């Protein structure tokens with residue numbers, strides 16, 4: 339009985355403890371996550387590898403907040419400006435990772451989709467972050483258990499998988515491993531709800547729910563294009579008009595990032611080489627080798643105006 343009570347008390351203590359959130363990586367996903375967390379009232383720090391990238395992340399958040407403000411406050415430009423600056427005031431930027439995590443309650447990692455790089459990162463902050471700090475990863479495809487394995491806080495480790503564009507997509511996948519404690523799970527789910535997302539619970543399986551279905555579909559569409567069975571435009575039109583998707587799979591791959599899409603397939607192929615769904619796709623690999631990452635680099639399967 340006493341232990342149940344203590345568990346309950348610990349849960350609320352952890353939940354109410356999340357005040358400051360550190361987002362590591364201020365790219366496509368990290369900047370969106372920072373935006374929604376700050377909009378919900380959390381103090382946020384974005385950590386990037388250098389100050390120029392910090393500034394880039396802050397500019398991208400400002401643009402995105404402008405779009406949200408226009409929708410929310412219609413023609414009231416004063417209110418729009420006030421909203422944008424209030425949210426921006428809650429977002430700091432830094433390239434001093436160790437310094438930032440010393441004072442944080444929740445870490446959300448959104449760096450490159452590579453297990454070795456993620457391991458190096460979490461290993462470097464595990465000793466520095468306070469004991470109560472919860473670590474999470476926004477990985478698209480890697481095992482949370484595997485990422486957490488290099489830390490001594492496996493009970494305070496989970497997955498928070500957001501969708502691109504974060505300010506618009508309503509879903510959040512909450513991943514719990516066999517080691518994630520109830521307190522940690524409740525705290526990150528509570529955080530997800532507070533930032534306005536619809537949360538689902540996922541086991542720590544490859545791709546969780548959405549990407550287990552979406553990534554093979556995108557990969558299959560690139561194979562269709564590679565074989566010359568249809569043009570990219572026709573594949574996209576087919577899935578938009580024939581299946582009601584907001585974007586076709588080729589443009590979606592560009593939107594997600596071809597580097598990220600390729601890294602997801604590569605990671606799964608290494609673990610399960612016989613599975614035809616994960617086989618490497620030369621056309622995709624070549625685009626990545628040429629630095630054509632999709633929308634974020636200005637060219638992928640299609641060309642884009644660089645912002």
Ligand code: CAA
Pocket residue numbers: 402403405406409477478500501502503504505506507549552584585590594
């Ligand atoms: N920030 C703020 N608002 C944004 C935004 C952003 N970055 N991007 C779009 N919006 C808003 C716009 O302001 C607009 O709002 P109103 O309609 O109220 O004016 C609305 O979203 C629609 O935007 P657009 O009119 O510019 O364009 P659209 O109608 O084509 O919608 C889209 C854009 C929301 C991206 C839509 O095309 C879409 O839903 N595409 C599919 C996205 C998807 O599947 N994402 C998941 C990718 S997989 C993933 O994320 C997981 C992974 O691990 C890889």
Ligand code: NAD
Pocket residue numbers: 362363364365366367368385386387391447448449450451452459476477478479499500501502593594595598634
């Ligand atoms: P991105 O390339 O846009 O951004 C990654 C950022 O991380 C870059 O700005 C890079 O400078 C920074 N970075 C790299 N190493 C760092 C380090 N050690 N410290 C601080 N910053 C570092 O990538 P993204 O699309 O934002 O993806 C990030 C993560 O989110 C990946 O794990 C990806 O699989 C996952 N994800 C991506 C999407 C998507 O649609 N793109 C959706 C959901 C999840």
